[in-house]
Amino acid sequence: MRQFFLSAALAAGLAVPALAQDDAPVVTQQTVSMELFGLANQALQAGDFEAAKRALEAVRDLKPGHPAVLNGLVTVARRAEHPEDALTALEAMDAAGLTYDLTRVEAWLSEADPDRFAAVRAALAANGEPVGRAERAAVIDRPGALIEGVAVDIETDRIFLSSVAEREILLLEPFAPNDPIVFADREDGLWSVFGIAVDDRTRMVWAASGVVPQTPMEDGEAEGTALFAFDLMTGDLYRRYEIDGAVRMADFVVRDGMVYVADAGAPRIYVLNSISGELELLVEDPRFVSLQGLALTRGALYAADYSTGLWRIDLGDRSVSLVRPGDASLIGIDGLLNTRDGRIVAVRNGAAPHQMMAIDLDREGREVESTEVLLRGHADMTGGTEPTLVDLADGRAWLVANAAWPLFPEDGSVPESERPYTVILEMDLP
Template identity: 70%
Template sequence: MTFKAIALATILTGLGTTSALAQESGIPEAEVEAPTPQSIALELFAEAGSSLRAGDTETARRLMMAALDIKPAHPAVLRALVTIATRAERPDDGFAALDSMVEAGLTFAPADATLILLEAADADRLAGIRAALAANGEPVGEGEVIARINRPDALIEGVAMDIETDRIFVSSVADREILLLEPFARDEPIVFADREDGLWSVFGLVVDDRTRMLWAASGTVPQTPLADGEAEGTALFAFDLITGDLYRRYAIDGAVQMADFVVRDGSAYISDSGAPRVYRLDNVSGELEVLAEDPRFVSLQGVALARGALYVADYSMGIWRVDLTDGSAGLVRASETSLIGIDGLRQTRDGRLIAVRNGAEPYQVMAIDLDPTGRDVANVDVLLRGHASMAGNTEPTLVDLADGRAWLVSNAAWPLFPADGSVPDDARPATAIVELDLR
């Protein structure tokens, strides 16, 4: 966040410093939470909405530009700027916001009022932008569907490949299971572990070749079926990869939902999607500890190890680089491509980050090259977009890498599992596992 954004947020929203907040609220200063980029951005959103409703489009624009400075290439901010430009009848601002969407690799369908305004100002420019936005959604890359799991009520989320045996493991949120797919029967899942092993909903999975363990992150969400009186919880589980026996369950006080993780040389690094924390497990006989706890973390997801650091996707902020020594964190400075809405994150042997974006359209798998410092994005390539399996009311989620290949859960049916437990009219599809060649 730049000084400009902080200053504008302070002036226009009245957030001020922690001391000022304490004085205004009467709450002791030690108990007042300092503003974070997320809290400032939300305040800017709220104030911009109030200004827009009051007809003050210029203040609304300034506020949203400050929000964009905090959250570069954020789809919601750019959409808001298009709306403000339309209300203000300022076509140049509308063109600028749409140009930013194009550069960010996003798709967007402008409202009729926006189209009328911009076409009257410059029909050719509008046509070019609309063509570029459409091109951002065109299919890219090739992937082979190697398994279809006909368990529509399972809500498959994660995938892990055991390269030594060619067995695939997938995680179930709604059935609270880990399923095994044998190489000779990819479409016939076998239950590897379930709630009898203490599992809640299962999210990230990792096969550790060194210890021959299958690791699983488990926790509770609204889609988790709990028995009457059953307690919620979250933990990291380690299973014997061959026998399926539970080796150990790792828990830590204060954890809300362990989501995804990475394992290297017997050490695990785990994100907490419900708390601003990243955990570390030094070895299979150790205990979980907090590696990083930062109020700037919003919704942590996929995790990768590259260039001597830990990279953690934040659904709302982008990608954090976490120092493995002291846990300090900083946002990776992005190129024009939006890093908002990344779910799965893994690394190749040469330090490339493979990311699955499902929180911004178009959904896609991206390869992110970092600069030599590991703190800036040098290049982004789209590896897969618009695949036939990535269709309907579904989304790609987690990915695993090995031997120059990637395996992707391409159509997790999260939109068809409402948090209120209702059953939508649309049929839930079989889950497709897609293999990509990264070589």
């Protein structure tokens, strides 16, 4: 495994990163990538543009479709005055489904190769064009809530929302979709609430809770993280599930009473085999960097990692492998779920453009066969906000369209900027 990750650096003719020596505790895709980024930056500062390019190309082999890598290649090409390299990197952005601000390179590339630049400019612009139709299911005037997740009880048409900054689960009744009431709060032991789901089998509302800088804490209050189960109809707390070593449970997926939970603060995924059981460690893998949403399909568990892409966990032998993305960028995915027919629906907010897309895997479930943009450029997916989590049921999707994360300071202070109403969008899936 170590040799696999080092091969990118060696093939590029670069010095072996320090973390690759024998005394290194772990060598992963992420550690090697960060070392190579450092080498690229050093070479760029020294004016060795060829070495900077080789280092970034080695990172691209480890992290295909990563916007920061492709942006770096454009920067190096611009500094080196190599328009051919810049156009190649921009064409790779187009193939990955990304957009790019061409302001700094437009005049230069237009003069160097007007026809090729015109083609890539049009392609990048098309990547940002609106796609899909969605209607407002709810508009919530709770600017201080920082709503992250959505879950729908298809039997009653009730919608549940998770609040990060007010430490609540909110309930929207079908006869009053814009008037949330508190379903559960800190009196039930909740910290910030992230992922949320309704399980038809157990008739429970599940919620993952933990602490981030935006979590309002009382003096002397202990931090923690847990998975909570609430009675769907009464709101009574059934049970909270904790496990030693957990840092921040955030996203999860529920199926037939079983729950798989990602730890956003540690490279771990947990499993709860039954509502009467205990959380257990499913896998711990140092290659995980920033775990996000989970999906169950093709007999495996799939985990989105914000920094590295999509991982496949075999539920038999618990082996972990990175899904081969093809040309598409799987970087910056937050929400993740699967449809009944096996498609993975992903919400991307860590790369431009923000969008909800469907991912179709090959027969073995180890490689992306194709992707389809489902929703992009909606009027409510703007304004310095970001789409986050999604729920799926009966061929429809409900999306938190404009979570205000960018408007809440990371130091936990009260936001000074005006925050918009939170919009839940509903759309039919193709």
